[in-house]
Amino acid sequence: MSQYLGPEKCLEKKKKYIMPCLGHFFANPPQFVKGKMQYLYDHEGKKYLDCFAGVSVINCGHCNPEITQKVAKQVQTLQHVCNIYLTEDIYNLAEKLAQVTPGRLQKSFFCSTGTEANEGALLxxxxxxxxxxxxxxxxxxxxxxxxTMNLTGIGMWRTDPNPVGGIHFAPNPYCYRCPMGKKFPECDYACANAVEDIISYATSGNVSAMICETIQGNAGIVVPPKGYFKRLKEILEKHNILLIIDEVQTGFARTGKMFAIENYDVEPDIMTMAKALGNGAPISCFISRSEIADKYTRPGASTLGGNSVSSTAGIAVLDYIEEHNLVEKSRVRGKQLKDGLIALQEKYPFIGDVRGLGLMVGAELINPDKSPAPDKLEFVVETMKDRGFLIGKNGIARNVLAFQPPLVISEENINDLLNNLDDVMSQVK
Structure with a gap:
């Protein structure tokens, strides 16, 4: 008899004790009980190649021994006293972040989730x-x-029945489905230029900041063209508006740079991060230049933010990324993956677009008229799961295959993934 509940009993308890807003992947979901670097194992011992990394969290691999050993030692030494007391781990981590983040970003505030980091950055x-x-x-x-929900521009996530006012949305740089009906580069960054108009006609001229994900993950791995953020920053600076860059999903070597915004040669005024910083430990942060950060003088705290265990995890993650050259590995393996998907695109016309940076790659599945094909995606994701490959699903219509594996994934792993994808896609109707 198995020591685990099994998927059916897990689903029974989920239905009885968990709020129904929390969904799950797969029609027949496995119960995962073990992780080891780029692999997960279900309750029956079946092995899966994780190509989603817990939504871009496990950049350094599941239960990475170099990280978990340091965390375990800290758990046995000092777990938590709150940041109203002195412990050195939080300051050492803040120092390291000041060294690896772009430009003049220097002073950090630690919390526990990406949502909390974004909320703090806006404040x-x-x-x-x-x-x-x-x-x-x-x-x-x-x-x-x-x-943060009201700053989210995706209807399925906007569940607040009483929206916040004073928020204005600009067209996103989604070149494959341009919201302005234009083509790049002839458009001359029309989506960025639209921000100027929005400031003029939709606001009272009292705009504090603009928040942007460097790559829109949930929207379908939407990657802005190279000069987008430079044009955007010029417009915002003209109106004395701060640029907040949300690196919650894109940070920590995911895109072939330590942070995705470095691909665009732009310095954010404030930047947020979470997910991969703890490699599974709950930790997040917003960081800014001194002249901005030093205005935050009235009392502020996050009870669990930057405690000794999560800070130890963050330091261990940064050390592992540097010592194992994960930035370069992400770039090389990402190119291998993207090139392989482009080759499949030439073979299968229902792959409408392949886009991404580093090991954050999306493949958008479409019908012959270019309309989204979520049914095709469901078939591919479910069938690949049955074969032992876990792929994410993103996009407004949930028609984008999302590849965000642990950055320790191997060349052989990616070849195996692509070969199986080829076989599965040949069965798509």
Missing amino acids: LANIYNGKSELLALRNGLHGRTKL
């Missing part, structure tokens, strides 16, 4: 300039609290 911007209106991108996703 910091308002404190700094005394303004209140906010800008965001259509199809962005920034969290589940009231403010």
Whole structure:
């Protein structure tokens, strides 16, 4: 008799004790009980190649021994006293983040989730300039609290029946399905230029900040063209509006750079991070330049933010990324994956677009008329799961295959993934 409940009993308990807003992948979901680097194992011992990394969290691999040993030692030494007391781990981690983040970002505030980091970043911007209106991108996703949910430009995640005012949305840089009906580069960054118009006609001129994901993950791995953020920053600086870059899903070597915004040669005013910083430990952060951060003087705290265990995990993650050159590995393995998907695209016309940076790659599945094909995606994802490959699903219509594996994935793993994808896609009707 198995020591585990099994999927059916897990689903029974989920239905009885968990709020129904929490969904799950797969029509027949496995129960996962073990992880080891790029692999997961279900309750029956079946092995899966994880190509989603817990939604871009496990960048350094499941139960990475170099990280977990340090965390386990810390758990046995000192777990938590709150950041109102002195412990050195939080300061050492903040120092390391100041060294690896772009530009002049220097001072950090630690919390536990990406939502909390984004909420804090928005508060910091308002404190700094005394303004209140906010800008965001259509199809962005920034969290589940009231403010971050209202800055989310995806209808399925906007469950607040009483929306917050003073928020304005700009067209997102989704070149495959341009919201403005244009083509790049002839468009001359029309989606960025639209921000100027929105500031002029939709706001009162009291705009504090604009928040953007560098790559829109939940929207379908939407990757802006190279010069997009430079044009956007020029417009925002003209109106004294801060740029908040949300790196919750894209940070920590995911895109072939330590942070995705480095691919665009732009320095954020404030940047947020979470997910991969703890490699499974709950930790997040927002970081800013000194002149902005130093305006936050009234009392503020996050009870669990940056405690000794999560800070130890963060330091161990940064050390592992550097020592094992995960930035370069992400770039090389990402190119292998993207090239392989482009080759499949030439073979299967229902792959409408392949896009991504590093090991954050999306393949959009379409019908002959270019309309989204979520039914095709469901078949591919379910069949690949049965073969032992876990692929994410993103996009507004949930028609984008999302590949965000642990950055320790091997060349052989990716070849195996592509070969199986080829076989499964040959069965798509």
